[in-house]
Amino acid sequence: MSSSSSHSVLLNTGVQMPLLGLGTYKLVGPEDVYQAVDAALVAGYRAFDSAAVYRNEADLGRALNELLPKHGLTREDVFITSKLGPKDQGERAMEGALRSLSQLDLDYIDLYLIHWPGTQGLVVVDQRNPGNRSQSWAALEELHAQGKLKAIGVSNYTPAHMRELMQSCKIPPALLQVEFHPRLCQTELRRVCEEYGVCFQAYSSLGKGELVTDPVVMEVAKNCERTPAQVLLRWAVQQGVPVLPKSSNPDRVKDNSRLFDFTLSDTDMDRLSALDCEHKYCWDPSEVV
Numbered sequence: 001m002s003s004s005s006s007h008s009v010l011l012n013t014g015v016q017m018p019l020l021g022l023g024t025y026k027l028v029g030p031e032d033v034y035q036a037v038d039a040a041l042v043a044g045y046r047a048f049d050s051a052a053v054y055r056n057e058a059d060l061g062r063a064l065n066e067l068l069p070k071h072g073l074t075r076e077d078v079f080i081t082s083k084l085g086p087k088d089q090g091e092r093a094m095e096g097a098l099r100s101l102s103q104l105d106l107d108y109i110d111l112y113l114i115h116w117p118g119t120q121g122l123v124v125v126d127q128r129n130p131g132n133r134s135q136s137w138a139a140l141e142e143l144h145a146q147g148k149l150k151a152i153g154v155s156n157y158t159p160a161h162m163r164e165l166m167q168s169c170k171i172p173p174a175l176l177q178v179e180f181h182p183r184l185c186q187t188e189l190r191r192v193c194e195e196y197g198v199c200f201q202a203y204s205s206l207g208k209g210e211l212v213t214d215p216v217v218m219e220v221a222k223n224c225e226r227t228p229a230q231v232l233l234r235w236a237v238q239q240g241v242p243v244l245p246k247s248s249n250p251d252r253v254k255d256n257s258r259l260f261d262f263t264l265s266d267t268d269m270d271r272l273s274a275l276d277c278e279h280k281y282c283w284d285p286s287e288v289v
């Protein structure tokens with residue numbers, strides 16, 4: 001993976017993916033989704049991150065069908081990500097991915113991820129988990145070969161899950177999506193992704209909103225006359241890491257897009273990275289075998 005421009009990253013499929021995408025977790029209901037996607041397209045977002053478990057694939061699909069023509073855009077102008085739910089991990093993976101396509105009302109999905117290394121209903125130490133992961137991956141590989149999933153990847157995988165996948169896959173993952181922000185710098189996972197040529201993507205860059213009140217983040221923001229959210233997102237994209245801020249507020253959607261017209265100094269980057277304390281705001285996959 002390498003940066004080919006300041007606004008996108010090159011995936012190992014040869015496709016460019018925008019560095020900025022709209023997160024959609026907790027964006028539910030046709031009106032909220034429509035409003036956020038509308039604001040995002042106006043602000044220049046060209047990527048959208050959904051998942052079967054967010055229960056908003058159908059609303060996102062409908063919003064895009066209406067809004068792309070309104071903004072003079074086509075399907076090819078946007079990059080859509082969705083994810084296989086843990087309840088479909090294993091033998092139901094093919095069915096789950098096809099359901100995502102149908103819910104989104106798309107002929108193809110730009111990037112489709114295994115959302116979680118485990119399987120819903122199985123305890124973390126259940127020995128069926130590795131087999132289910134590998135069965136899901138084989139289904140994604142098949143749909144990739146058919147052109148229905150342009151790129152395939154994983155989410156919430158640990159270094160051990162990544163190594164397991166790299167040893168058995170026919171097609172290597174294009175991307176790993178995990179929680180990443182100054183309090184969780186994910187040094188080992190980033191090194192593993194670098195080693196395997198897998199794009200490393202951040203979620204919960206704002207710490208689910210909680211990091212915008214961190215004193216160091218606020219001070220850096222004040223000094224560079226930016227908002228704390230912009231500083232948190234810039235910290236990631238300045239390292240070449242794509243981000244997916246979520247907001248249902250159109251003003252914040254716009255605010256979160258202004259990342260490419262300023263630079264953080266090396267000192268500020270280091271001050272932010274020094275906040276690393278392995279703090280997770282989201283789920284913790286480290287116990288899934």
Ligand code: NAP
Nearest residue numbers: 023024025049203204205206207208209229245246247248
């Ligand atoms: P996030 O983007 O870190 O934070 C979202 C929260 O911050 C919301 O409460 C939002 O509230 C608030 N916010 C947004 N912009 C703000 C701003 N400029 N100033 C102050 N507050 C602001 O959290 P996230 O939704 O957990 O993560 C982002 C996306 O990553 C998700 O939506 C999803 O697409 C993806 N994700 C993936 C996984 C996974 O397992 N793969 C897990 C978590 C997230 P308002 O909406 O009210 O603005």
